[in-house]
Amino acid sequence: MNAVLDAGSTISERLGATGTANALELKGVSKYFGALAALSDVDITVRPSERRAVLGSNGAGKTTLFNCVAGDFPSTTGTIRFFGEDITQFPPHERIRRGLRRTYQISLLFTGLTVLDNIFLACVGVSRSRFSFLQPGRDDALMASAENLVRVVHLEDARDEQVATLSYGQQRQLEIAMALAGAPRFILFDEPAAGLSPTERSELIEILVGLPTHMGFIIIEHDMDVALRVAESVTMMHNGRIFKEGSPAEIEDDPEVQALYLGGDDG
Amino acid sequence: MSVFDPVEASHAAPSDGRSWLERIPVAYWVVGLALLIMPAIAGDFMLFQIFGWTFILGLIALGLMFLGGYGGMVSLAQMSIAGVGGYMVAIFGVSAIDTISLGWPWYVAIPIALVIAMLFGTLTGWLAVRTEGIYTIMITLAIAAAFFYFARQNYVMFNGFSGFNGVLPPMLFGVDWRDPAAFYYLTLFWAALGYLVVLYISRAPFGLALQGVRDNPRRMSALGYNVTAHRVAAYTFAALLAAIGGILLTWQSAQISPGTAGIGPAIDILVIAVIGGMRHPVGPFIGAFIYVILKTYAIDALVTLGLAGERFQLLIGVAFLAIVFWSPDGIIGLWDRLREDRKRDPLTGRGGEGP
Numbered sequence: 001m002n003a004v005l006d007a008g009s010t011i012s013e014r015l016g017a018t019g020t021a022n023a024l025e026l027k028g029v030s031k032y033f034g035a036l037a038a039l040s041d042v043d044i045t046v047r048p049s050e051r052r053a054v055l056g057s058n059g060a061g062k063t064t065l066f067n068c069v070a071g072d073f074p075s076t077t078g079t080i081r082f083f084g085e086d087i088t089q090f091p092p093h094e095r096i097r098r099g100l101r102r103t104y105q106i107s108l109l110f111t112g113l114t115v116l117d118n119i120f121l122a123c124v125g126v127s128r129s130r131f132s133f134l135q136p137g138r139d140d141a142l143m144a145s146a147e148n149l150v151r152v153v154h155l156e157d158a159r160d161e162q163v164a165t166l167s168y169g170q171q172r173q174l175e176i177a178m179a180l181a182g183a184p185r186f187i188l189f190d191e192p193a194a195g196l197s198p199t200e201r202s203e204l205i206e207i208l209v210g211l212p213t214h215m216g217f218i219i220i221e222h223d224m225d226v227a228l229r230v231a232e233s234v235t236m237m238h239n240g241r242i243f244k245e246g247s248p249a250e251i252e253d254d255p256e257v258q259a260l261y262l263g264g265d266d267g
Numbered sequence: 268m269s270v271f272d273p274v275e276a277s278h279a280a281p282s283d284g285r286s287w288l289e290r291i292p293v294a295y296w297v298v299g300l301a302l303l304i305m306p307a308i309a310g311d312f313m314l315f316q317i318f319g320w321t322f323i324l325g326l327i328a329l330g331l332m333f334l335g336g337y338g339g340m341v342s343l344a345q346m347s348i349a350g351v352g353g354y355m356v357a358i359f360g361v362s363a364i365d366t367i368s369l370g371w372p373w374y375v376a377i378p379i380a381l382v383i384a385m386l387f388g389t390l391t392g393w394l395a396v397r398t399e400g401i402y403t404i405m406i407t408l409a410i411a412a413a414f415f416y417f418a419r420q421n422y423v424m425f426n427g428f429s430g431f432n433g434v435l436p437p438m439l440f441g442v443d444w445r446d447p448a449a450f451y452y453l454t455l456f457w458a459a460l461g462y463l464v465v466l467y468i469s470r471a472p473f474g475l476a477l478q479g480v481r482d483n484p485r486r487m488s489a490l491g492y493n494v495t496a497h498r499v500a501a502y503t504f505a506a507l508l509a510a511i512g513g514i515l516l517t518w519q520s521a522q523i524s525p526g527t528a529g530i531g532p533a534i535d536i537l538v539i540a541v542i543g544g545m546r547h548p549v550g551p552f553i554g555a556f557i558y559v560i561l562k563t564y565a566i567d568a569l570v571t572l573g574l575a576g577e578r579f580q581l582l583i584g585v586a587f588l589a590i591v592f593w594s595p596d597g598i599i600g601l602w603d604r605l606r607e608d609r610k611r612d613p614l615t616g617r618g619g620e621g622p
Contacts, residue, residue, distance in 0.1 A: 070489060096491035108486040110479055121479055124472045125490035131500060132472040178490065 021084030023048040023186045023216050024069065029078030031064050031240075038064040039075070039240045048083070048186070049216045053231035055224070055251070057260075061240035062220045063105060066188045070102040071095045083185065097126055099185030103175040103192060105220075111164040115155055118163055119177050120146040126182030145181070153177040153207060169200040176207060187217040193226045205229055228252070236260075302455055311447040317563065319450050319519055321555045322458035327512035328539040328551035329461050330505030336545035337474060338501045339481035342395060343533045344407040347414040348388045348506045349513025350528025354418065354425060355380035356434060356514050357523050363433030364426050373437035381510050388506020389499060396498040411533040419525040430524030434517050445518065454515055458552065461508050465548040468504075477501050542590045544597025553598045561586055 024046040031039040039061045046052050054062050068075040071092035080088045087095050110118050123142045124130055136143045150159050153173040158166055163174065172192055179187050189208070193201050201223070208219070208230045221227035227234065227248075234251040236244040244257055251257055306314055327349045334340045360376035362368040369376075391410050395403050418425040436444035436453070444453050468474040476497055479487045484494045517523045526532075535558065543554025565579035594601040 072485065072489065091493075092488040093491050093493045096489060102489055104486070104489075108483055108489075110482055110486075112482065113475075113478075117475065121475055121487075122490050124476065125487070125492045129472050130476060130492060130497075133468055135467065135471045182491070 022046060022081070023050065023083060024218075025081040026069070027079050027081075029065075029068055029075045029080060031061075031068055031073075032076045037240050039068065042078070042240075042242055044235065044242065046186075046216060046218060049214050050233060051216060051231045052218045053227035053234045053248075054218055054220045054237060055222075055227060055234060056237035056243070059239075060237040062237055063190055064240070065237070066102055066190050066218075066220065069095075070100060070188060093125075099183060100188070101179040101181075101184040101186070102188040103179045103190050105190040105194065107171045107175060109163050109171060109174060109178075112162065114160050114162055115166070115170075115174055116146055116150060116159050118174060119149050119181060122146075122178040122181035123149075149177040149180055152180060154203065169196050172196060172200070172204070173207070176204075180211075184215060187215065189217055189219040189221075191220050191222065193221060193223055201226060224252075299459075302459075306448040306451055314451040315447040315519070317556075317559055319447075319454045319515075321552065321559045322454035323512050323515045323519060323555075324536070324539055324558065325543075325552035325555035326454075326458050326461050326515070327509045328536050328543070328555055329458075329465060329548055330508035330512075331536055331540045332543075332545050332548055332551045333465055333508070334501055334505045335540060336547070336550075337469060337477045337481060338498060340395065340498060340501070341404050341537070342391065342407040342502070342505070343404055343537060344388075344391045344395075344410045344414075345505065345509045345536050346533040347411045347528050348384050348391070348509040349516060350414065350418070350523065351387045352380050352384040352510030352513030353434070353517030353523040353527065354431070355383045356517055357431035358424060360434070362431040364431050367424065367426055368431065373439075377514065380514060381507065384510030384513065385503050385506045388509065389503045391506075392499040392502025395502070396495055408530075408533070411528070412530055415525050415529050418528065425525070428525065430522060430527075432522040434521055434523060436518040445521070450519065454519075457511050457515060461511070462548050462552070465508075469548075473497075473500070538587055542587055542597050544599030546596060547599050550597055550599045557586075557590075557598070558583075 022045050024044065026042055026044045029039060029042045030037060042061075042065065044065075054065070056062050067073050069080055071087075071090060071094075075088065078088070079086055082095065082098060082100055085098065087098065087100075110121065113121070120136070120143060123146045124132075127142055129142060147159075150156055153176050155170060155173055155177065158170055163171065166174065172195075176189070176192060179189070192208075193204050196204060205226060208217075211217070219227065219230060231248065234244075234246060234248050235242060236251060236257055238260060243260070244251060244254055246254070305318065309318070327345055330348075331342060331345045334342050356376055357364075357368060359369050359371050359379050360373060361370050371379075391407060394410070395406050398406055418430070419428055421427065436450075438444075442449050444450055469478070476487065476492055479490075480492065480494050480497050487497075488494050516527065520527075539554035539558050540551050541554070542557060543552065544550030561583045565582045566577075569575065569579055569582060590598065590601075594604070596603075
């Protein structure tokens with residue numbers, strides 16, 4: 001009897017490793033900065049291809065959550081599984097090579113390089129050419145995919161501009177292009193719409209909605225309009241904890257959420 | 268987007284149908300030609316002592332420029348790595364100390380020397396990349412000091428204080444490579460090759476990523492790069508440049524002793540890279556030329572002025588101080604600023620480009 005159960009569990013584990021597992025599975029993840037709990041005991045499960053919005057006020061722990069998942073700094077406790085694999089102890093580059101991507105709220109771009117070079121670096125990072133001493137040739141595959149990403153985020157006109165000369169909105173678009181390099185399986189978008197004009201905002205929504213349907217993501221977003229248009233499920237965070245989870249409609253109608261988050265906004 | 272989009276046009280510029288030969292800037296032709304015909308103009312001392320030494324020190328400092336300029340890491344161990352290269356050629360190859368030297372042929376001894384020097388450089392890097400800024404300088408200085416004292420006190424392998432003499436280049440193609448003109452071309456070849464390779468790599472994935480690591484290691488990590496491995500690999504490459512320089516340096520003086528890789532020479536390499544400029548691979552060679560000229564002629568200059576010749580170190584020090592004072596980014600920085608000033612509008616004081 002036990003043998004049968006064991007056999008069953010190994011099969012499910014194998015299936016897990018081959019892609020039917022959840023894209024992201026956090027169990028009891030906490031992050032302490034000294035005595036301050038930026039995240040406490042967070043459990044989140046996101047299916048592959050699921051699009052989840054994370055809402056919450058400043059200091060709710062949203063970016064800390066991303067930093068723990070992407071490995072920018074390690075979580076204090078808990079386990080993080082990515083498509084079934086335990087990545088809790090992995091350095092960031094190992095997580096990225098497995099198909100996880102993230103964008104940054106404060107642009108961490110290479111301002112001295114051109115738009116194309118920034119995206120090219122992102123494409124090289126997840127390829128085997130990282131240590132290549134040879135310059136990309138005319139028909140370089142990585143350069144071609146970089147040029148393709150320039151088009152995906154509508155930056156054709158700024159392709160050869162130095163990033164330092166780009167507008168804020170263009171830099172946000174470049175952030176997204178860099179997260180799409182290689183073969184992403186799951187993306188963490190950290191407030192991609194912050195500081196954008198209404199026009200840029202609708203362009204951003206267009207890009208996010210236009211992503212391949214198998215590509216799941218979590219998006220941190222203050223703007224409910226953006227969050228609810230691109231996400232099919234919503235997680236509310238408050239003081240480093242998961243406060244509510246549900247569909248956009250459920251969250252919008254929840255009286256507790258309204259009191260906490262939407263209360264002050266009569267519009 | 269129209270067909271005649273200006274961005275597309277500017278993109279087409281680098282591949283405008285000219286062959287690679289036609290795209291080489293004029294300055295390269297002029298300098299290259301001048302260097303090639305130099306033996307017809309300059310005397311033996313100039314070729315062997317001034318230019319030969321400049322190319323060698325420039326090559327060793329080029330490794331530091333690669334680490335510092337592209338990688339943001341300042342290492343003081345470059346001269347020690349060069350010393351390892353020189354010592355290994357003496358130990359595995361032929362020298363006058365035949366009780367220690369194994370006397371293996373050059374085509375065995377040189378590859379072994381290069382590999383050991385690169386291993387030493389990699390190990391140095393592996394230790395040093397754990398630190399940043401001033402601590403990298405301290406840890407590499409400690410390694411340089413340790414190597415110096417080890418070589419001076421070890422008689423079994425390094426022959427202690429006196430080191431090895433009679434270390435000569437092989438008589439390849441029937442040429443005596445220590446003949447001034449031949450040695451000039453030998454060092455010119457390796458210096459030019461090193462320069463071009465560094466320039467090329469700066470635009471290849473490895474070099475681009477290294478510059479990315481310098482500017483934003485956290486972001487590089489989030490793009491899938493192993494930042495530590497990238498930094499260590501940069502040390503390995505810099506060690507190759509230093510090792511070639513070290514072997515040439517050993518051949519030039521036909522000897523290697525602990526003093527070659529002492530604390531003084533280790534700091535000299537940093538001085539050379541800094542006064543030349545760390546932003547472009549031409550910097551180390553300019554720095555090396557100034558250093559060699561000062562080191563060679565400072566005594567004569569002082570004596571001519573009626574001062575004591577033994578104060579020559581003072582003159583060298585003052586000259587370096589002056590350069591760093593007026594141009595913190597070295598001679599290249601000075602050159603860049605002069606060029607910008609010429610473009611500047613004399614009335615508005617604004618540059619030729621931008622608003």
